[in-house]
Amino acid sequence: MLFLFFILICSVITNYSNIVTHFFSYKDFLMKQFGSRVQKLTIDAGFTCPNRDGSKGLNGCTYCENDAFNPSYCISHKPVKQQIEEGIEFHKNRYRRAESYLAYFQAYSNSYAALEKLKEIYKPAIEHPQIKGIVVGTRPDCLEDEKLDYFAELAQKLFVSIEIGIESIRDETLNKINRKHDFQCALDALQRIKARNLHAGAHFIFGLPNETPEMWLEDVKIINKLPLNSIKFHQLQIIKGTQMEREYLENPISFYPFTMDSYIIYIVDFVERLNPTFAIERFAGEVPPRYLSVNNWGTIRYDVVLQKIIKEFEKRGTRQGVKIIL
Numbered sequence: 001m002l003f004l005f006f007i008l009i010c011s012v013i014t015n016y017s018n019i020v021t022h023f024f025s026y027k028d029f030l031m032k033q034f035g036s037r038v039q040k041l042t043i044d045a046g047f048t049c050p051n052r053d054g055s056k057g058l059n060g061c062t063y064c065e066n067d068a069f070n071p072s073y074c075i076s077h078k079p080v081k082q083q084i085e086e087g088i089e090f091h092k093n094r095y096r097r098a099e100s101y102l103a104y105f106q107a108y109s110n111s112y113a114a115l116e117k118l119k120e121i122y123k124p125a126i127e128h129p130q131i132k133g134i135v136v137g138t139r140p141d142c143l144e145d146e147k148l149d150y151f152a153e154l155a156q157k158l159f160v161s162i163e164i165g166i167e168s169i170r171d172e173t174l175n176k177i178n179r180k181h182d183f184q185c186a187l188d189a190l191q192r193i194k195a196r197n198l199h200a201g202a203h204f205i206f207g208l209p210n211e212t213p214e215m216w217l218e219d220v221k222i223i224n225k226l227p228l229n230s231i232k233f234h235q236l237q238i239i240k241g242t243q244m245e246r247e248y249l250e251n252p253i254s255f256y257p258f259t260m261d262s263y264i265i266y267i268v269d270f271v272e273r274l275n276p277t278f279a280i281e282r283f284a285g286e287v288p289p290r291y292l293s294v295n296n297w298g299t300i301r302y303d304v305v306l307q308k309i310i311k312e313f314e315k316r317g318t319r320q321g322v323k324i325i326l
């Protein structure tokens, strides 16, 4: 009887350790970094983007609709301090275990302003007693050395992560989606971020026009060599009213037709080949259904997608990096 009980406990422990070790999660990374639960608060500090204000372009990336990604408390005309307070209040009930927060400057390009202006914008976050760090979401072409030096100076006092949108490593795709920068620009930014010992994050989209899963399973070899600490993946979500919606309606065949089930199979294939030192923050995106146009998965929460991904890992008995080819 005692022996059977021992076997049962061993099997529970083995299953549990499989669940928690299928991939290196950003949540685990934060737990290691801060020793307690830390929650990200999204801030819209009223930045714009060089691909919107005319300095590089006026129409933006073909898929871009920032309103679709912002939570309701996050409105740019509110002062940053007020957004932080309201964000803490909003998350308090949902994540009771969170004691401290990261201010996530997400909307548009959060390093696209003069240095003195940046200092003014980031000050309320840096001085807030419950903010343990900042995450700066930006474009790789908005990271001049003097700004990175400023962020490196801040990193002496608090956690600073620079998160850049790379989206694709293929220049023909970056061109097609009107990013107005190439992959080399992202590489250069990442090297300068790492030279200052800042946390480097990157964002990729799977499903951009003329790309296929076979291509991404090749691209992962290049992604694995990037000087990254964390990474986010999104399936392409086509937002109403965007240039990409028009392109999809004209030529749907140029978009890979991911269903949720085929995406799950693919993303596990991809992560099996992914550098295991990269903390994964997201496997898929979630946009309020009212923004979604064609080719979407309907109303589905991210935690449901995540559970399905974990199940696929369990079924295969694999984890991040088991099939890595460097």
Ligand code: SF4
Binding pocket: 049, 050, 051, 052, 059, 060, 061, 064, 065, 066, 107, 108, 109, 139, 165, 179
């Ligand atoms: S860089 Fe970002 S904010 Fe600017 S247009 Fe592209 S997706 Fe939108």
